[in-house]
Amino acid sequence: MSSIEQNLGGRTALVTGATSGIGRAAAIQLARAGAQVIVHGRDADRGGQVVAEIARAGGKARFVAADLADLAEIRRLADDAGQVDVLVNNAGFSWFGPTADLDAATYESLFDSNVRAPYFLVAALGPRMAANGGGSIVNVASMVATIGLAGAAAYSGTKATLTAMTRAWAAEFSPHGVRVNAVAPGPVHTAADPARIEAFGATTPLGRAAQADEIAEVITFLASPAAAYVTGATIAADGGRTAI
Numbered sequence: 047m048s049s050i051e052q053n054l055g056g057r058t059a060l061v062t063g064a065t066s067g068i069g070r071a072a073a074i075q076l077a078r079a080g081a082q083v084i085v086h087g088r089d090a091d092r093g094g095q096v097v098a099e100i101a102r103a104g105g106k107a108r109f110v111a112a113d114l115a116d117l118a119e120i121r122r123l124a125d126d127a128g129q130v131d132v133l134v135n136n137a138g139f140s141w142f143g144p145t146a147d148l149d150a151a152t153y154e155s156l157f158d159s160n161v162r163a164p165y166f167l168v169a170a171l172g173p174r175m176a177a178n179g180g181g182s183i184v185n186v187a188s189m190v191a192t193i194g195l196a197g198a199a200a201y202s203g204t205k206a207t208l209t210a211m212t213r214a215w216a217a218e219f220s221p222h223g224v225r226v227n228a229v230a231p232g233p234v235h236t237a238a239d240p241a242r243i244e245a246f247g248a249t250t251p252l253g254r255a256a257q258a259d260e261i262a263e264v265i266t267f268l269a270s271p272a273a274a275y276v277t278g279a280t281i282a283a284d285g286g287r288t289a290i
């Protein structure tokens with residue numbers, strides 16, 4: 047645990063896309079901070095492994111499968127999750143390439159998974175958090191929402207939309223005790239092509255890509271009472287790339 051103030055005992059956290067990468071690291075850290083974690087994803091095998099890893103460390107977790115590209119599955123996930131105190135909208139995917147090469151179906155999938163899914167999860171769970179007196183929503187955006195990267199127009203658009211929604215949701219829900227923030231990672235070693243991630247990493251002031259745990263630390267901080275006065279913020283965790 048990063049800080050004794052990051053105490054999430056008695057809280058329930060839903061982490062989307064927790065079967066892999068940043069979401070998996072966040073689920074493990076939130077459980078370590080005391081939260082009961084709902085590990086979401088599509089791959090039940092990898093989901094079960096994350097749940098087992100949390101249990102081995104003495105934490106509590108369960109897996110719920112849902113394809114967030116499907117609105118009915120988003121509703122089912124929200125119903126299954128019930129009352130949550132922390133929602134981490136992490137699930138998503140990227141597509142890089144010339145603008146003219148992106149087909150309409152992939153464009154729609156990008157916006158369905160990266161924008162529509164968090165929107166309707168917040169629509170379902172945000173009011174419940176507000177009625178319950180508070181909560182914390184953390185959206186996983188990207189540094190490409192801020193910098194212009196050739197080949198990333200559609201993906202950047204999804205993440206810029208998510209950061210705009212973060213500010214609007216802070217305005218809507220924070221008067222009712224629900225903090226809404228985003229983390230904007232730079233390149234992170236996860237499922238993506240390692241050579242591309244390394245090359246991006248070399249362009250940052252820190253000269254390297256991040257490990258998933260380094261992004262999860264920021265998510266856990268934003269989810270925790272240690273961030274009690276932080277809302278509407280997008281925190282860069284990008285090795286300084288957007289500072290230069």
Ligand SMILES: NC(=O)c1ccc[n+]([C@@H]2O[C@H](COP(=O)([O-])OP(=O)(O)OC[C@H]3O[C@@H](n4cnc5c(N)ncnc54)[C@H](OP(=O)(O)O)[C@@H]3O)[C@@H](O)[C@H]2O)c1
Nearest residue numbers: 063065066067068087088089113114115137138233234236
């Ligand atoms: N890695 C980076 O360099 C980087 C940088 C900036 C931002 N990000 C953002 O960070 C987030 C996590 O990325 P990552 O690199 O950790 O990715 P990852 O290792 O590929 O994991 C993605 C996770 O999202 C889930 N997911 C994706 N689409 C889904 C859908 N339609 N329905 C349900 N689950 C879905 C996957 O579930 P299953 O595998 O179980 O299907 C998986 O658990 C994404 O939003 C990404 O855009 C990543």
